[in-house]
Amino acid sequence: MDQVDFNAPHSMGTTIIGVTYNGGVVLGADSRTSTGVYVANRASDKITKLTDNVYVCRSGSAADSQVVSDYVRYFLHQHTIQLGQPATVKVAANLVRLLAYNNKNNLQTGLIVGGWDKYEGGQIYGVPLGGTIVQQPFAIGGSGSSYLYGFFDQAWKEGMTQDEAEELVKKAVSLAIARDGASGGVVRTVIINSEGVTRNFYPGDQLPIWHDELESHNSLLDILGAPEPMNI
Amino acid sequence: MSSIGTGYDLSVTTFSPDGRVFQIEYAAKAVDNSGTVIGIKCKDGIVLGVEKLIPSKMMLPGSNRRIHAVHRHSGMAVAGLAADGRQIVARAKSEATNYDSVYGDPIPVKELADRVASYVHLCTLYWWLRPFGCGVILGGYDRDGPQLYMVEPSGVSYRYFGAAIGKGRQAAKTEIEKLKLQDLTCRKAVIEVAKISIYGVHDEAKDKDFELEMSWVCDESNRQHEKVPEELLEEAKAAAKLALEEMDAD
Numbered sequence: 001m002d003q004v005d006f007n008a009p010h011s012m013g014t015t016i017i018g019v020t021y022n023g024g025v026v027l028g029a030d031s032r033t034s035t036g037v038y039v040a041n042r043a044s045d046k047i048t049k050l051t052d053n054v055y056v057c058r059s060g061s062a063a064d065s066q067v068v069s070d071y072v073r074y075f076l077h078q079h080t081i082q083l084g085q086p087a088t089v090k091v092a093a094n095l096v097r098l099l100a101y102n103n104k105n106n107l108q109t110g111l112i113v114g115g116w117d118k119y120e121g122g123q124i125y126g127v128p129l130g131g132t133i134v135q136q137p138f139a140i141g142g143s144g145s146s147y148l149y150g151f152f153d154q155a156w157k158e159g160m161t162q163d164e165a166e167e168l169v170k171k172a173v174s175l176a177i178a179r180d181g182a183s184g185g186v187v188r189t190v191i192i193n194s195e196g197v198t199r200n201f202y203p204g205d206q207l208p209i210w211h212d213e214l215e216s217h218n219s220l221l222d223i224l225g226a227p228e229p230m231n232i
Numbered sequence: 233m234s235s236i237g238t239g240y241d242l243s244v245t246t247f248s249p250d251g252r253v254f255q256i257e258y259a260a261k262a263v264d265n266s267g268t269v270i271g272i273k274c275k276d277g278i279v280l281g282v283e284k285l286i287p288s289k290m291m292l293p294g295s296n297r298r299i300h301a302v303h304r305h306s307g308m309a310v311a312g313l314a315a316d317g318r319q320i321v322a323r324a325k326s327e328a329t330n331y332d333s334v335y336g337d338p339i340p341v342k343e344l345a346d347r348v349a350s351y352v353h354l355c356t357l358y359w360w361l362r363p364f365g366c367g368v369i370l371g372g373y374d375r376d377g378p379q380l381y382m383v384e385p386s387g388v389s390y391r392y393f394g395a396a397i398g399k400g401r402q403a404a405k406t407e408i409e410k411l412k413l414q415d416l417t418c419r420k421a422v423i424e425v426a427k428i429s430i431y432g433v434h435d436e437a438k439d440k441d442f443e444l445e446m447s448w449v450c451d452e453s454n455r456q457h458e459k460v461p462e463e464l465l466e467e468a469k470a471a472a473k474l475a476l477e478e479m480d481a482d
Contacts, residue, residue: 079335082343082346083340083342084342088337090337091335091337093336094334094335094336094337095334095335098334119375133336
């Protein structure tokens with residue numbers, strides 16, 4: 001049997017999604033960070049803040065995506081001070097893609113930048129592996145996204161409400177988690193609009209059960225009142 | 233108005249006992265003695281106008297442009313030493329394209345004005361540089377609407393509804409103040425700028441012949457900075473000459 005390689009780079013198999021709706025954007029992601037087949041973190045937060053009004057969904061190498069986010073956060077902070085007002089989503093996305101493109105030989109990270117600004121409202125920009133930047137009404141990324149292309153082709157529609165958009169994102173991440181071994185854990189969503197930012201968290205028991213999935217049960221240890229491991 | 237700063241005016245890095253830097257003030261004089269430059273911010277855009285004094289009848293009309301495009305959305309009119317002005321314009325163009333490359337968006341006019349002002353101010357901090365002998369009126373149209381800034385040789389930059397520099401600035405400012413800028417469209421403003429400010433302030437006796445150079449950036453020009461269209465310019469010149477004759481006839 002293969003030994004787990006703890007020195008393999010931490011990768012976020014991942015499912016990440018960004019969707020615009022009539023008033024802002026909803027970003028969603030799973031929470032599994034894997035080192036080979038070992039789940040290094042089963043409750044990671046892959047939706048990272050760049051500014052008060054712009055967040056980024058990270059996929060691919062955990063280290064690479066974190067470092068890119070850190071640089072962009074730093075540049076945007078200075079830019080905001082210089083400008084005297086919040087940075088636009090477009091500017092944030094452009095900074096991300098300049099780093100992704102100019103360092104393409106050394107990075108392996110796909111990002112989805114989403115946010116709200118007073119000029120253009122809610123926007124989503126995809127910055128996949130090579131460093132292209134493309135504005136889209138919705139974007140999907142990470143290994144789990146392969147299973148979602150058909151789903152979105154059918155389920156996506158223009159001008160959804162906030163609740164419809166969040167339902168869509170939740171459902172999609174949950175579907176991807178069911179089929180993609182590298183995605184799992186909980187579903188996190190971040191909603192960004194003119195009023196501000198709302199973070200939500202959906203553990204397994206709040207997600208729909210798909211074909212062939214089993215219902216979750218409370219552990220017998222909880223039910224039978226078993227002693228804790230150290231109390232012998 | 234003028235005072236000789238004997239002894240304290242040899243270097244831009246010297247203050248006088250009453251807290252003035254004379255070299256900067258002398259630089260401002262270079263601007264004050266040049267042809268009038270005007271900028272106004274109207275309801276739907278910016279209009280820039282220059283009274284370009286022509287030193288020789290053999291110069292080709294339209295040469296020695298005093299108004300320059302800095303970026304698609306902004307332009308700059310220069311008063312004072314023309315060669316110094318070219319340097320400032322070159323720097324502004326460079327800042328604008330650099331911002332666009334890094335941030336993926338046209339430079340906000342406020343940011344551009346800050347950068348130009350910093351650059352002009354830079355040259356007042358070192359003894360081995362001299363201050364720029366020119367003032368600049370910067371007009372642009374960005375996400376926050378049309379904006380007008382003026383940068384002086386000292387490096388200060390303020391935002392204006394109407395600004396004038398050069399010989400006839402006092403008379404020009406008086407006339408501009410009479411206009412109701414909130415209600416004025418750029419189309420009408422072009423005529424006003426020509427009429428009142430340029431032909432009105434040009435001193436036939438003292439100065440040589442002059443050429444009127446005008447540009448605008450407004451909704452009508454698709455928010456791009458461009459020369460005022462030929463027929464509108466001619467219309468403005470005709471209206472201005474008429475107004476002048478009416479004034480003289482009184």
